[in-house]
Amino acid sequence: MYDWLIVGAGFAGSVLAERIARERDQRVLIVDRRPHIAGNAYDRYDDAGVLMHQYGPHIFHTNSDAIVDYLSRFTEWRPYEHRVLARIDDKLVPIPINRTTLNALYDLDLKTDEEADAFLRSRAEPVEEIRTSEDVVVSKVGRELYEKFFRGYTRKQWGLDPSELDKSVTARVPTRTNTDDRYFTDTHQIMPKHGYTRMFERMLAHPNIKIMLNADFREVRETTKFRRLIYTGPIDEYFDFRFGKLPYRSLRFEHKSLAQETFQPVATVNYPMTEAYTRITEYKHLTGQTSPNTTITYEYPSATGDPYYPVPRPENQELYRRYQALANAEENVHFVGRLATYRYYNMDQVVGQALAEFRRIQENVPVWTAPPNGKGRDHAQAAPSALGLDRRMLS
Template sequence: MKGRTLERIASVYDWLIVGAGFAGSVLAERIASQRDQSVLIIDRRPHIAGNAYDRHDDAGVLMHQYGPHIFHTNSDAIVDYLSQFTEWRKYEHRVLGRIDDKIVPIPINRTTINALYGLDLKSDEEAQTFLDSRAEPVEEIKTSEDVVVSKVGRELYEKFFKGYTTKQWGLDPSELDKSVTSRVPTRTNTDDRYFTDEHQVMPKHGYTRMFENILKHPNIKVMLNADYREVKDVIPHRRLIFTGPIDEFFDFRYGRLPYRSLRFEHVTHEQEQYQAVGTVNYPMTEAYTRISEYKHITGQKHHATTITYEYPSATGDPYYPIPRPENQTLYKRYQALANETENVHFVGRLATYRYYNMDQVVGQALAEFRRIQETVPLWTSPVNGKNHHADGELIMPDGARLLN
């Protein structure tokens, strides 16, 4: 068959899972280990782990291909689950920002205020009084601009939020839902950690190694460089889990859901350290939003270091659903189609058009598995006259490869 290759593997699968990121991989592992059913997980990229994919670059530095991914959560259950597949390295992420030619902590804290304004505020109360004196009353908080101006005033909004948010989203904060800037706190103490979650850890040997362990089960096969459109009709399967863009699944029937993307520029320097912390933000200057240095994050000892410049983009792989009311309205139309589609489960950031952290995606996947356990019976009947452990000729798209 022109443009196709034949591989001899299990020819019929209980589950086809589209996407080998957190959502798809966690569900593959749960289904394989807890239901003893066969899973084929496919990804159009040449690797597993989705956007969390990390690798050793040509210099030997462990880096994150799609920008820094920092694991943090308050959920003991999520850490316990992932601990089956990795050891952890404790890591508390710190971010600095270049503001008015000064390098100061982000999120804004008392140290930030003192450095910017030449003050010597010594208590939370003094810092709060300072912020209150600058805050501007907002009658109804609707937008990202409203959130910040009502807490810290327009000057700090302009310095820390307006430029960064406009670069990141391609929209003025006054055009974005309040949820965008609500994610970034303002502190009156001197805590300079970016996150305050109970668990702040990194996979000891990297994300990709953790994903390899998650997908190691004998009931799981992984196919890379494989697009769903090319395999859905040639790989018999009983049920589908889709973690890609929901609008793409339905052939953009109602139009495309808007996303922001990122372009990454990776640079290696022949020096042990490039900057003082894992990430430095540039809210006021530069075309990029931030520079990240991975050795802070991974703890790797190496004579060289690799950094990444992040440039927000309107085109490219979909990363961030754009939080505007009209986009949610469009998503709900696709969600209605999803609810009517039998034997298909939509899971993950792209399939549910939500901006999830990694731990939230894991939590969503585990919750979906519990629903599967409650509502999807174990089956024994064959598909197309074949049992799910049957061997046979499987038609694979040209260029696709089996990882295991």
């Protein structure tokens, strides 16, 4: 008998497994259909001896001290500030667009933020109502920079023109007038010193947690006794695609090991205008590893494959809301994580969501809850209150 069955060994499922096992002293079975823990953050040493990310680059950044404090229980960190270059007109220039980018592309000598701002305003085109991703960019930097940096990349990434996508897609990428070439500006920009997989191993190394890999949730559900369920997989799959499939964009990764120390000047180079792939990542920049070999990954967007990015269009959100209504009616089942809530989250956001869900569990779910396999209503004694540290972290 397990108190909790958790589906998915990525950030959402693993954080909740650790919290429940440690703070509630309850038994947890965590299952995953893949042959490894850590979800899309899974990293490994390849045949060339390079620590690489199996599912593309995962760069940790957050403004939350509390989330860093929590994860620091399971890893040491190394500082890392991510920088990205884009190949535009046979030049490698910083992205997000900044003053250095403008000077390089247009052979300018802009020396101040004010000069760069004036240049961008001279090219911006007024848009009466900002509705789409195209509107966002054109209204800020004009059509030429939109075509060079955004349109081709977005069409490859999403299989749709920016004019067909919600404004949130390109709103995530800022435009700067200074020379700050960091991709992120968060307070904490760090990488797990020994990798993500090692961090997850330590997170799940509790005697109350059992891990089952290469496991089909539906088979496990029929053969295992448990009281309550946490589901972090695709919400439409949980309900057998009752209303149809929720649209996602996927990715195909082509990993290549090279007998040379480095391949490119930064971790990631984007290809907005050329090539079938969107970017190339070289992992040694992320990890700080010293090796005579290097490993790179070519990233190809795809309409099929594992679900990565929910497609941000109004009709898709409406379809999700129909599934959400079914989820709200499920007894003793918690839907957590990006696939279960059909939202794109950064890693720190998933950790924050999982910790917030744990607080709700502590406040509302008795220690001994439902009968086996989540049928029926909660009963028995109330749960102990969360530790003061957790209340601070989750506030």
